[in-house]
Structures are given as C-alpha cells and as structure tokens.
Amino acid sequence: MSGPVTPGLVIVDKPGGITSHGVVSRVRRLAGTRKVGHAGTLDPMATGVLVLGVDRATRLLGHLMLTEKGYDATIRLGVATNTDDAEGEVTATVPAGHLSEEAIREALAAFVGDIEQVPTAVSAIKVDGKRAYARVRDGEDVQLKARPVTIHELTVHDVARVSASGDNATLEGTHTTDLIDVDVSVRCSSGTYIRAIARDLGAALGVGGHLTALRRTAVGPYTLEHARTIDQLNEHYELLPIADAARAAFPAYELDAEQAQEVRYGRKLALSLDALTAVFAPDGEFLALYEPAGEMARPLAVFTG
Structure with missing residues (x-):
C-alpha cells in the first residue's frame, strides 16, 4: 500500500495453529504499517474472532477489551x-x-x-x-x-x-x-x-x-459474520473505518461545530452522558471518546490529528 494509512479495524477469523501475534504480522504487511495491535489474544489452538486495530484505531483496542x-x-x-x-x-x-x-x-x-x-x-x-x-x-x-x-x-x-x-x-x-x-x-x-x-x-x-x-464467536459487536479469513484478506484487504467501528462499539453523539472545536482542544463538554460515548463532528468524523463527569463530559481519548 502507498500513501497515508487508513485507520480502522480488521476483523479476522483466526485459524488454529497460529499465534495472535502471527496474525498481527500478516496484517501489518497488508496494511503497510507496523502500527497494528489486537484487542485480546487467542491461544494458538483457538480459532475465531480476533479484532485488530490499524494506525490510530489501535487506541480503541483498550476500550474494546472491556466488552463482552x-x-x-x-x-x-x-x-x-x-x-x-x-x-x-x-x-x-x-x-x-x-x-x-x-x-x-x-x-x-x-x-x-x-x-x-x-x-x-x-x-x-x-x-x-x-x-x-x-x-x-x-x-x-x-x-x-x-x-x-x-x-x-x-x-x-x-x-x-x-x-x-x-x-x-x-x-x-x-x-x-x-x-x-x-x-x-x-x-x-x-x-x-x-x-x-x-x-x-x-x-x-x-x-x-x-x-x-x-x-x-464475538468480541463486543464484532462477530464471525464480520470476520474474514487470512486468505480472504490476502485477496481483498478489508478494513472497517474507525468512525464505523466507533459507532458499532459505543453510543454515539453528534456534535455541533462549536462543540467539535472544543473536543479538538481536549476540553470538557456540557453534556450529560450515561456511558462512555463516541462523539462525532458535523461531517461525521469520529473525534473522541467521552465519559460522564457529573454534569459534564470529559475526554477519555481524542483521535483527531
């Protein structure tokens, strides 16, 4: 791959007999970057859903590990x-x-x-x-x-x-x-x-x-239906964009332009949230994860820049 690396998730159906790190190595080659990590390892004997993050999406993985x-x-x-x-x-x-x-x-x-x-x-x-x-x-x-x-x-x-x-x-x-x-x-x-x-x-x-x-069979909202085998990825590298990944895994909140600018500065927002929430700019760009903080909401992880 050439040009900027697109951040997102790759959902792999891990085969038996290979380590999770081995799958990471293969996706690094396909994505054209070393910045690839996984949300929870699988033993070599085990098969099934392995969620990988590419580029900035690796920062989502620690939060995905908290899911069912x-x-x-x-x-x-x-x-x-x-x-x-x-x-x-x-x-x-x-x-x-x-x-x-x-x-x-x-x-x-x-x-x-x-x-x-x-x-x-x-x-x-x-x-x-x-x-x-x-x-x-x-x-x-x-x-x-x-x-x-x-x-x-x-x-x-x-x-x-x-x-x-x-x-x-x-x-x-x-x-x-x-x-x-x-x-x-x-x-x-x-x-x-x-x-x-x-x-x-x-x-x-x-x-x-x-x-x-x-x-x-599942990591949070990502199931075997979303997963692709290594052979399928070799034929067609398929990545779930970071904005789609965030919408699938967390409640979503659409910001106005002024709020979006505050998020880019990493500031608290006058929002009443019930749980960790993905916030989006008016154009649909995924900006950050915000968590409840009394009557305010504070940034847990900002993904812009």
Missing part, C-alpha cells in the same frame, strides 16, 4: 492437563462415564453470574513483571489470585461419551468410554478464561477437565 465476548467450546471431562487444554501434558485421569447429563448441567449452571475465577496458570498475566506462562515454562509453580468475572450466559448444546481414540488426552489404561465431551456456548465479560471453566467444572465433578476446542 462469546465463545463456543468443547470441554472434555475425565482428563486434566497442565495447561487446561489439549495442548498440555496430561496430569491426571479419572473415569467420568458415571456422570449423568443432569449432574453436568447442574454443575455448569453454578458458573453463571458474577463469580471469582482463578486464571489458568499459563495465562499472559504478569507475576512480578514476568508472564505467568513463562514462569510455568521455566518450571515454576504459579499460583494466581482469583479475579471477579461475569458469565452472562452458558448454554449446553451436547453431552456425549467420547468414542474416538488416539488423542493426546488419554493415558494407557484409560478407555475413551470413560470420557465425556460437553459442547457449550459462553457469553462472558472480558478477562474470563474458558479453559478455567473447563478446569473448574472437572474439579467440581471430581474427574478433571480441559478444553479440546475453542472458537471465539
């Missing part, structure tokens, strides 16, 4: 791993074939609402300046503190005895009929670890559990 997210996942009961997913080493197996579907659904229902969740030990959370996953990789025993998260909705689609064999989540002497796969959809707050739900469900049922599949 949606996932489809498969939880395998009967096997625990050291990463809480299928990429880790098996640490324990306990036959789960005796569990009823009713018991599994009842246990999962306990996770809905405001809960305290201990993040997976191989998360990107920093412990004394070092990523937790790096400490685990170095052989350290990492104990993370519980954090408040919200599970808005958890839907169970299927509960099935496993009939396939030969995966990395079985040990010698463990029959596949001892394992159960649970297909779920989750709508949750940012910061929720679906792997931790699998781990904690297995612990609650006394059999261990881990994820065998994870697909992110």
Whole structure:
C-alpha cells in the first residue's frame, strides 16, 4: 500500500495453529504499517474472532477489551492437563462415564453470574513483571489470585461419551468410554478464561477437565459474520473505518461545530452522558471518546490529528 494509512479495524477469523501475534504480522504487511495491535489474544489452538486495530484505531483496542465476548467450546471431562487444554501434558485421569447429563448441567449452571475465577496458570498475566506462562515454562509453580468475572450466559448444546481414540488426552489404561465431551456456548465479560471453566467444572465433578476446542464467536459487536479469513484478506484487504467501528462499539453523539472545536482542544463538554460515548463532528468524523463527569463530559481519548 502507498500513501497515508487508513485507520480502522480488521476483523479476522483466526485459524488454529497460529499465534495472535502471527496474525498481527500478516496484517501489518497488508496494511503497510507496523502500527497494528489486537484487542485480546487467542491461544494458538483457538480459532475465531480476533479484532485488530490499524494506525490510530489501535487506541480503541483498550476500550474494546472491556466488552463482552462469546465463545463456543468443547470441554472434555475425565482428563486434566497442565495447561487446561489439549495442548498440555496430561496430569491426571479419572473415569467420568458415571456422570449423568443432569449432574453436568447442574454443575455448569453454578458458573453463571458474577463469580471469582482463578486464571489458568499459563495465562499472559504478569507475576512480578514476568508472564505467568513463562514462569510455568521455566518450571515454576504459579499460583494466581482469583479475579471477579461475569458469565452472562452458558448454554449446553451436547453431552456425549467420547468414542474416538488416539488423542493426546488419554493415558494407557484409560478407555475413551470413560470420557465425556460437553459442547457449550459462553457469553462472558472480558478477562474470563474458558479453559478455567473447563478446569473448574472437572474439579467440581471430581474427574478433571480441559478444553479440546475453542472458537471465539464475538468480541463486543464484532462477530464471525464480520470476520474474514487470512486468505480472504490476502485477496481483498478489508478494513472497517474507525468512525464505523466507533459507532458499532459505543453510543454515539453528534456534535455541533462549536462543540467539535472544543473536543479538538481536549476540553470538557456540557453534556450529560450515561456511558462512555463516541462523539462525532458535523461531517461525521469520529473525534473522541467521552465519559460522564457529573454534569459534564470529559475526554477519555481524542483521535483527531
């Protein structure tokens, strides 16, 4: 690409087997700029919605990370791993074939609402300046503190005895009929670890559990319908303009010319807002994000210039 870089979002359907940083690198080449970031990482095993910001739109990403997210996942009961997913080493197996579907659904229902969740030990959370996953990789025993998260909705689609064999989540002497796969959809707050739900469900049922599949279906208003595969982007680089992205993610307020000039100076406005709001110039240009401040509104992030 030549000329000025257009700021906006690129919604990618991340394939499995590639890191989020790997996707960022590819979009940097397509966009013609190194100023590309993502709104929440996905593990290499995971697929689905990865929201990338280009140029000034990278400054939107920190606010997008505060939104709800949606996932489809498969939880395998009967096997625990050291990463809480299928990429880790098996640490324990306990036959789960005796569990009823009713018991599994009842246990999962306990996770809905405001809960305290201990993040997976191989998360990107920093412990004394070092990523937790790096400490685990170095052989350290990492104990993370519980954090408040919200599970808005958890839907169970299927509960099935496993009939396939030969995966990395079985040990010698463990029959596949001892394992159960649970297909779920989750709508949750940012910061929720679906792997931790699998781990904690297995612990609650006394059999261990881990994820065998994870697909992110939504980040805020951006869903798989908006996402494009890497191959599709290679054929036609498609970017959601920053103004459209802001309108999709936040309440919008249309300013008059005088107010727009005040925003360009980074000043407070005599506006009564109920939430973080995207404000626009009379010509439709996205100017800033403003937040309530009593009877006024103050700039949280200004995107002009």
